[in-house]
Amino acid sequence: MEKQPTIWSALGQHLEIARTLRGLEIRFNPERCTGVWECYAVCPVGCWTPDYKNRVAIFHDGELCIACGACVLQCPENAIELKPA
Ligand code: SF4
Ligand code: SF4
DSSP: OOOOOOOOHHHHHHHHHHHTTTTEEEEOTTTOOOOOOOHHOOTOOOEEEEEETTEEEEETTTTTTTOOOOHHHTTTTOOEEEEEO
């Protein structure tokens, strides 16, 4: 019988994909950020946190980033780029 994936094996797979894709990394310019939280809303792996007080996004977990590009496409201020590491 095939072994069912666990949350830990799924996380391990995710990190493996992330490592493969990490030829690209996020470059974030907080000076352009106007705090609309699109990045926070679209990131599938939770790399962004809203700093509501200062109305600026915080990119806090580059280890999890799979370079999907969703935040880059959604940011209305062009505050986020994906560039070769
Ligand atoms: S590129 Fe994708 S995974 Fe990486 S921070 Fe942006 S939305 Fe999240
Ligand atoms: S989508 Fe762009 S402007 Fe909006 S919070 Fe994220 S980085 Fe800032």
